[in-house]
Amino acid sequence: xxxxxVYNHAMINQFSFDLLAVDGKARxxxxxxPHGSIKTPVFAPVGTQATVKGLTPEQLISLxxxxxxANTYHLYLRPGDELIAxxxxxxNFMNWQKPxxxxxxxxxxxxxxxxxxxxxxxVTFQSHIDGSYHxxxxxKSISIQExxxxxxxxxxxxxxxxxxxxxxxxxxxxxxxxxxxCKDAKTRHDQxxxxxxxxxxxxxxxxxxxKHISGLDFPGNxxxxxxxxxxxxxxxxxxxxxxxxxxxxxxxYLMGVGTPLDIVQGVARGIDIFDCVNPTRLxxxxxxxxxxxRLNITNKIYEKDPAPLIIDxxxxxxxxxxxxxxxxxxxxxxxxxxxxxxxHNLHVLIELSETIREEILKGSFHSFLKDFLTKSEENxxxx
Amino acid sequence: xxxxxVYNHAMINQFSFDLLAVDGKARxxxxxxPHGSIKTPVFAPVGTQATVKGLTPEQLISLxxxxxxANTYHLYLRPGDELIAxxxxxxNFMNWQKPxxxxxxxxxxxxxxxxxxxxxxxVTFQSHIDGSYHxxxxxKSISIQExxxxxxxxxxxxxxxxxxxxxxxxxxxxxxxxxxxCKDAKTRHDQxxxxxxxxxxxxxxxxxxxKHISGLDFPGNxxxxxxxxxxxxxxxxxxxxxxxxxxxxxxxYLMGVGTPLDIVQGVARGIDIFDCVNPTRLxxxxxxxxxxxRLNITNKIYEKDPAPLIIDxxxxxxxxxxxxxxxxxxxxxxxxxxxxxxxHNLHVLIELSETIREEILKGSFHSFLKDFLTKSEENxxxx
Numbered sequence: 001x002x003x004x005x006v007y008n009h010a011m012i013n014q015f016s017f018d019l020l021a022v023d024g025k026a027r028x029x030x031x032x033x034p035h036g037s038i039k040t041p042v043f044a045p046v047g048t049q050a051t052v053k054g055l056t057p058e059q060l061i062s063l064x065x066x067x068x069x070a071n072t073y074h075l076y077l078r079p080g081d082e083l084i085a086x087x088x089x090x091x092n093f094m095n096w097q098k099p100x101x102x103x104x105x106x107x108x109x110x111x112x113x114x115x116x117x118x119x120x121x122x123v124t125f126q127s128h129i130d131g132s133y134h135x136x137x138x139x140k141s142i143s144i145q146e147x148x149x150x151x152x153x154x155x156x157x158x159x160x161x162x163x164x165x166x167x168x169x170x171x172x173x174x175x176x177x178x179x180x181x182c183k184d185a186k187t188r189h190d191q192x193x194x195x196x197x198x199x200x201x202x203x204x205x206x207x208x209x210x211k212h213i214s215g216l217d218f219p220g221n222x223x224x225x226x227x228x229x230x231x232x233x234x235x236x237x238x239x240x241x242x243x244x245x246x247x248x249x250x251x252x253y254l255m256g257v258g259t260p261l262d263i264v265q266g267v268a269r270g271i272d273i274f275d276c277v278n279p280t281r282l283x284x285x286x287x288x289x290x291x292x293x294r295l296n297i298t299n300k301i302y303e304k305d306p307a308p309l310i311i312d313x314x315x316x317x318x319x320x321x322x323x324x325x326x327x328x329x330x331x332x333x334x335x336x337x338x339x340x341x342x343x344h345n346l347h348v349l350i351e352l353s354e355t356i357r358e359e360i361l362k363g364s365f366h367s368f369l370k371d372f373l374t375k376s377e378e379n380x381x382x383x
Numbered sequence: 384x385x386x387x388x389v390y391n392h393a394m395i396n397q398f399s400f401d402l403l404a405v406d407g408k409a410r411x412x413x414x415x416x417p418h419g420s421i422k423t424p425v426f427a428p429v430g431t432q433a434t435v436k437g438l439t440p441e442q443l444i445s446l447x448x449x450x451x452x453a454n455t456y457h458l459y460l461r462p463g464d465e466l467i468a469x470x471x472x473x474x475n476f477m478n479w480q481k482p483x484x485x486x487x488x489x490x491x492x493x494x495x496x497x498x499x500x501x502x503x504x505x506v507t508f509q510s511h512i513d514g515s516y517h518x519x520x521x522x523k524s525i526s527i528q529e530x531x532x533x534x535x536x537x538x539x540x541x542x543x544x545x546x547x548x549x550x551x552x553x554x555x556x557x558x559x560x561x562x563x564x565c566k567d568a569k570t571r572h573d574q575x576x577x578x579x580x581x582x583x584x585x586x587x588x589x590x591x592x593x594k595h596i597s598g599l600d601f602p603g604n605x606x607x608x609x610x611x612x613x614x615x616x617x618x619x620x621x622x623x624x625x626x627x628x629x630x631x632x633x634x635x636y637l638m639g640v641g642t643p644l645d646i647v648q649g650v651a652r653g654i655d656i657f658d659c660v661n662p663t664r665l666x667x668x669x670x671x672x673x674x675x676x677r678l679n680i681t682n683k684i685y686e687k688d689p690a691p692l693i694i695d696x697x698x699x700x701x702x703x704x705x706x707x708x709x710x711x712x713x714x715x716x717x718x719x720x721x722x723x724x725x726x727h728n729l730h731v732l733i734e735l736s737e738t739i740r741e742e743i744l745k746g747s748f749h750s751f752l753k754d755f756l757t758k759s760e761e762n763x764x765x766x
Contacts, residue, residue: 049712049715049717050708050711050720051712051717051718053718054719056719078711078715079707079711079715083686087521088689097416097538285422301452303462304470306470320440322470324470325478326478328461329434330461332461332462333458334432334434335436335437335718335721336434336436336438336439339437339718
């Protein structure tokens with residue numbers, strides 16, 4: 001019995017969260033995991049199918065990627081979580097030895113799968129790949145995530161249309177029940193299970209959810225169900241309130257949200273962890289991002305342009321290639337086009353997170369925020 | 384006048400060919416170019432549109448790629464050779480500072496373009512991209528290749544169906560006239576222009592062509608019009624004879640030919656330089672190559688296979704990933720699938736070339752060849 005307690009204590013320490021500085025609501029911290037420490041605020045690139053599209057792990061490391069996200073729904077369907085477990089877990093399978101976070105599959109079941117039936121017990125859905133039927137329960141989601149073996153795993157949750165109050169209240173209550181079941185189902189001690197706050201755009205539901213989830217004492221907490229169709233100002237209203245109801249001594253993760261402006265505004269409201277498919281998806285749609293804008297590389301004005309994507313950018317793509325070359329690659333459907341754009345876009349978000357962290361540590365985040373919002377507004381970036 | 388001679392002499396020395404060892408007809412040499420020395424025998428990866436599909440130059444360098452090939456026809460059409468010249472030439476445009484070879488566009492004009500009219504003066508064709516009309520002359524091909532700025536450039540040639548004797552004789556004569564016109568049209572001293580032997584499967588035409596081209600005293604010579612539909616034994620019959628009629632003190636390049644067996648058999652017949660799209664094309668078709676066989680990674684037997692693509696292979700893909708993972712990537716249409724397969728396939732050919740070179744330097748190429756042919760036959764590789 002003592003041995004078990006000592007063991008659990010050691011495991012809990014693997015996930016310690018050390019708050020280094022607070023500037024307003026913004027926080028700089030270190031979150032320790034079995035695969036290394038994460039300096040927050042942090043942006044996590046998304047490797048949906050156990051690969052960040054087009055990039056090797058070495059390229060991601062040279063971008064200073066500290067952690068990746070992978071999707072439980074996709075990996076369960078293909079190649080299967082048991083196969084990944086047999087091959088040593090996700091870290092070995094995909095050759096990534098830094099921290100990984102897996103979502104619960106909840107969001108994808110509701111957005112990608114064809115929903116067949118939802119009860120308090122389970123969700124039955126059809127695969128987007130072959131139409132086959134599958135049933136997820138909170139226990140099943142945890143079992144899959146234990147097979148995948150990420151460092152941070154998520155509670156199974158329901159993510160409805162954010163505007164339907166009655167549905168959001170029901171889904172929130174279900175998400176709360178499922179959170180307890182996930183906690184009970186968990187058996188591995190080398191994974192940190194995060195709770196998820198739901199409640200749509202309704203601040204009272206969000207507060208109720210944040211209080212409930214906080215009460216379950218997870219080693220970290222997430223805000224789900226944002227950036228799913230609501231207006232930016234509605235998202236910010238929720239972010240103005242919810243983090244205050246989540247414990248300050250644990251990491252806070254804003255799921256699936258991660259434009260440069262989102263990150264700055266999220267950090268200003270107390271968020272530590274972000275992920276988003278945008279940088280790599282935009283890259284595949286021929287778009288380079290800047291901190292406060294975008295550039296469509298197929299634009300004719302770049303045809304003969306010897307300048308890098310973004311002047312003064314220190315990323316590999318900008319240090320070595322011209323707009324003219326990347327435009328050529330994209331127009332010629334060459335794989336290197338989206339690869340270079342992905343490298344650039346991820347660099348922008350990761351470097352932005354690093355800058356934000358430095359500003360917090362220096363105590364100058366507030367003036368950085370003011371400048372950033374001014375520049376974004378000047379560039380017409382939607383607030 | 385003296386200055387000019389000295390200058391030309393220095394330039395000619397940039398392309399010196401130092402024969403280090405001969406083993407039977409096989410040769411180990413160093414070919415010096417303005418962008419560095421090439422140790423031969425060498426396999427050149429193909430970067431048709433100024434990029435080897437899916438790979439960065441750094442990945443190619445870590446594969447020990449010594450030189451790349453790029454295609455004049457494609458780059459003339461898109462993004463345009465003048466644009467590339469304005470951006471500092473192909474080396475700067477694509478961020479590759481080692482030697483580059485461009486073909487003349489001849490082969491692609493005849494194989495990809497819709498031919499409108501061929502005369503002794505010129506070829507008019509329609510672009511495979513947009514159907515627009517273009518005219519190539521030998522002079523135009525040289526002008527484009529001077530704009531691209533590769534280290535090794537090729538004479539404009541006609542590459543017909545290898546079985547039509549009358550056509551091959553006419554095309555050969557035209558190719559000979561065009562070779563002289565290319566030589567006269569050339570103005571840059573930092574590029575080596577290679578002649579091309581044609582003549583289909585007809586040994587007398589091939590000998591006639593090799594003698595004629597040798598007489599034009601190019602700094603290197605190529606054999607074109609092989610691997611274009613003829614049988615393997617027919618190709619070998621040509622390769623048994625032609626190199627003997629090409630100067631021994633200059634590099635010999637076998638155009639567009641490069642399976643492992645082709646390389647071994649080509650070297651055994653006196654070839655120094657090879658290029659082929661096969662390794663990267665097969666990679667995009669889900670296939671890994673070995674020295675003496677192939678492996679279709681989508682095969683169900685690899686579903687849970689923790690082994691690398693090829694046991695004992697030292698490439699990045701085999702050192703870090705399982706067959707199961709690469710199969711998953713390929714089935715999930717993930718870009719990293721063909722990228723890893725391309726890395727592996729190029730490694731096999733480049734490492735094979737390095738092994739062959741060592742065997743020649745040791746004087747043991749003949750026994751290596753014998754072993755190689757035995758293993759290929761055992762594995763049912765077509766001779």
